[in-house]
Amino acid sequence: MSFPWAREYQPTNGLMKFLDEKLPLPRLIYGAIGAGYPVPRNLSYMWNFGVLAGFCLVMQIITGVVLAMHYAPNALVAFATTEHIMRDVNWGWLMRYAHANGASFFFVVVYLHIFRGFFYSSYKAPREMIWLLGVVIFLLMMATAFMGYVLPWGQMSFWGAKVITGLFGAIPLVGEPIQVWLLGGFAPDNAALNRFFSLHFLLPFVIAGVVILHIWALHIPGSSNPTGVEIKTEADTLPFHPYYTAKDGFGLGVFLLFFLGMVFFLPNFLGHPDNYIEANPLSTPAHIVPEWYFWPFYAILRAFTIDFFFIPAKLMGVLAMFAAILVWFFLPWLDKSPVRSGHYRPLFRIFFWILVVDMAVLFWLGGAAAEEPYVMFSQLATAYYFLHFLVILPIVSSIEKPKPLPYSITESVLGSDKDTAPAAAN
Template sequence: MSFAWAKQYEPKTALTKWLDEKLPLPRLVYNAVGAGYPVPRNLNYMWNFGVLAGFCLMIQIVTGVVLAMHYAANQAVAFGTVEHIMRNVNWGWALRYAHANGASFFFIVVYLHIFRGLFYSSYKAPREMIWLLGVVIFLLMMATAFMGYVLPWGQMSFWGAQVITGLFSAIPLVGEPLQVWLLGGFAPDNAALNRFFSLHFLLPFVIAGVVILHIWALHIPGSSNPTGVEVKSESDTVPFHPYYTAKDGFGLGVFLIAFAAMVFFLPNALGHPDNYIEANPLSTPAHIVPEWYFWPFYAILRAFTGDLTIPFTGIVLIPAKLLGVIAMFGSILLWFILPWLDKSPVRSGHYRPLFNKFFWFGFMPTMVVLFIAGGAPAEEPYVLLSQVATAYYFLHFLVILPIVSQIEVPKPLPFSITEAVLGKDKAAEASRTGTVDGGDAGTLPDGSLQPAE
């Protein structure tokens, strides 16, 4: 996004002038996250999560590269090398705990980032591409996290790989060959471990590339804001630095306190104790469960317990397993069409009373139920809860949201961001009406208001 009032980068010394001419990296940083990037003045702390997600990605890449120096992707020694890292490598325990808990914190931050985007309709025009790239990042994160969970080669690692790759066998005709191709064999072993390790190491750098595209797409229309009103004048914005670098710095400090507390005092709280038992293909755990950040989609997968059949014939059209797989992937893929499902011209949920109620009293409780049901055993009442929550999840996006966007009467929007923050914006009102104190007013070339004569 380019504003006429944005402060321009001006190199001061001979060295910075030469660098700006040959490789304008300082100018790029200045325009991306510095005083040259105007941002809406009313962003709250829900807008901190993008920066925090980027910081989490950096933690994962740095700790992951160091851990890879000591890890061996071989089923005979993989479990032992993890223990070697924990016991013998200098600060290996801290690196491993930071990496394992960093994945959980990464998903916490991204889930909050997504829920903020859903409430404030950050997927609406002109920011559709930002949202679509964000969904791609989320899918890449899920693939990376799944393969990373396999690497410690504990019981949950082995059986998680067996169950998740087994989902592909539900696809008619090509399912079983696809599963064998993914694993490199008929069960998780050396081939699968090597493939997953290679991809787990590579995909974070792919994520970093998509994040760059995500930020690039963000800078074209500029950041959204809690009112959903677009920037109209210089008074609606402040420079990203120092205002939001300070705000993001405070948020980062709070995040690091929570992260350090988890790493040093509760390092295994979000893990599964069975993963400290070496993988054994002959011993199936009583309750196979993925990491907590997969639970909502695992609950959707398990919600389908019956085949889709032709009534009164018993002929199976779609087996229950395939229905679950379709629903699990569909629950994320429908986010790609979300910008076109919500037709409301108003973005912010604060000004959409009906949408607000369905979001806080329908969608959010549904997500809580899916999280709980996904981590619970496949028994009653959790199966019924997951079925009801799954039905409402798809109903919310495919039926409720389009209908609400057509029938609700939104609250009056503020004329400008400045008005939402500081109260009545007299200059903006005068600019809109073309009068100041009853006289005619014009706009000067610099954007300021010309007084009436």
């Protein structure tokens, strides 16, 4: 977004002047994350998650590249090279634990980022493209994480690959050819391991490219804020540096305390013990589960147990699992309220917290056994999940009466004697 009061970049020495003329990278950085980028003055710590997600991506790429130097994508030695990294490579154990737990923390940050977007309606105009690119990033993350989980070639890696790729077999006509194409054969083996390794190495750089587009799209309308009121004057803004670099730095410090505590003291807490057993196609684990960050969508997949007319239950589950994420693409048009922030939408706020509880239940059910009463609970939670986005959200956005909004961002921070503007006017 172009602000007339944004500070212009002024090189301070000869080298910076030369760079600014020949390769204006300092100017670009100054305008993107420096003092030349004004942002709303009322951003809370809920706006830290974007920076934390970027840090996680960089950390995953660096640790992943180091691990790739010592890993062999061959079914005969993949498990052994993973153990070699842990036992023989200098600091290999740290690289692997940081990478494995980094994926979990990456998803924690992104889930919080998404639900912050739900509450503050960050998907509304003029920020639809930012939201849509964010959903694309999430889908790419899920594909990357799934392929990475296969690489250690433990029991859960092998059977997870077999079960998840087997879902494509439920698609009529083209399902089985797609499954064979993904695996390079009829079961996970060398071909599948090579393909998954190649894609797992490549996709983070694709994610990085989409992240650049995501940030570019963000700079056109500017950041949202807790009130949902757009910037009106210079008084509504602060330069990103030093105010928000300091705030993001504090948030990053807190994040690193939790992350390093997990890496050094509970490195296997989020993993599965069966994955420390080498893959055996002749021995099926008693309870096959994906990584925890897939659990809500795995619960939705398993919620369908009865054929619906000519549609098999397995196909219904696969379609519902993908639809659970794809429905997010339509949020800018499903939520018709003129008010963005959940702080000023009392009815919306109630249903938002019900959705949070429902999602927490789906997380729990995704890791539970595929038996009663968990299947029934999954069906109820899945029904509410889709009901929230497709029915409740459009109705609530049409009928609720929002609270009055502050006239400006400055007023929401400092207070004012002015009358607040009508909600619909913002």
